[in-house]
Amino acid sequence: GENVEQHPSTLSVQEGDSAVIKCTYSDSASNYFPWYKQELGKRPQLIIDIRSNVGEKKDQRIAVTLNKTAKHFSLHITETQPEDSAVYFCAAPLTGGGNKLTFGTGTQLKVEL
Amino acid sequence: NAGVTQTPKFQVLKTGQSMTLQCAQDMNHEYMSWYRQDPGMGLRLIHYSVGAGITDQGEVPNGYNVSRSTTEDFPLRLLSAAPSQTSVYFCASSYRHQGGSGTEAFFGQGTRLTVV
Numbered sequence: 001g002e003n004v005e006q007h008p009s010t011l012s013v014q015e016g017d018s019a020v021i022k023c024t025y026s027d028s029a030s031n032y033f034p035w036y037k038q039e040l041g042k043r044p045q046l047i048i049d050i051r052s053n054v055g056e057k058k059d060q061r062i063a064v065t066l067n068k069t070a071k072h073f074s075l076h077i078t079e080t081q082p083e084d085s086a087v088y089f090c091a092a093p094l095t096g097g098g099n100k101l102t103f104g105t106g107t108q109l110k111v112e113l
Numbered sequence: 114n115a116g117v118t119q120t121p122k123f124q125v126l127k128t129g130q131s132m133t134l135q136c137a138q139d140m141n142h143e144y145m146s147w148y149r150q151d152p153g154m155g156l157r158l159i160h161y162s163v164g165a166g167i168t169d170q171g172e173v174p175n176g177y178n179v180s181r182s183t184t185e186d187f188p189l190r191l192l193s194a195a196p197s198q199t200s201v202y203f204c205a206s207s208y209r210h211q212g213g214s215g216t217e218a219f220f221g222q223g224t225r226l227t228v229v
Contacts, residue, residue: 001172006155032215043203043220044156051214089155094171099144099207099215102172103155 006104023090119221136204
């Protein structure tokens, strides 16, 4: 089955700076890579996802890039704001495609004023 | 739409007790999943269902049972609670992608379970 590794485990940036979180995966058949944000005490919520037929996707200050050759995908947050402080999780299909997901261990992002 | 609703929000069990965590969704999603979340370990898939009557094991299925008799409901049963099952449990639902790829998982608010 798929194995997803996420780095770093903690990330501290100054407000306005950019933040980058990287995940690597092992199964070349994986075709869907979502990113979830979880605020303290809340449920995870999808912030952006990418399918394997594209290399990059943007949504305002958030972008995800996918490198299928190297088997890694990254979350980029620009112009960070205090409300971006949360735990971010990457995920990939546990086996091949579909919605049966395995998650990375999470990155605690802190945006400092 | 209420989305995904989990009950209870909090539960304390004694070792050896059994209980059922309830999960219901009103979005007519085909897929439903149960995850547990432990500090430093992210979310780990317990069980999964692609439709009524069909379930599959995830990464950490031991000690848990599921069934899916309707599209809406996907209860998780703890057979004999152990302290290692102390965790936050999340139910999620998602729809089927036409091309077989993944789609957004909508999570319930979670159940915080403590086994003493």
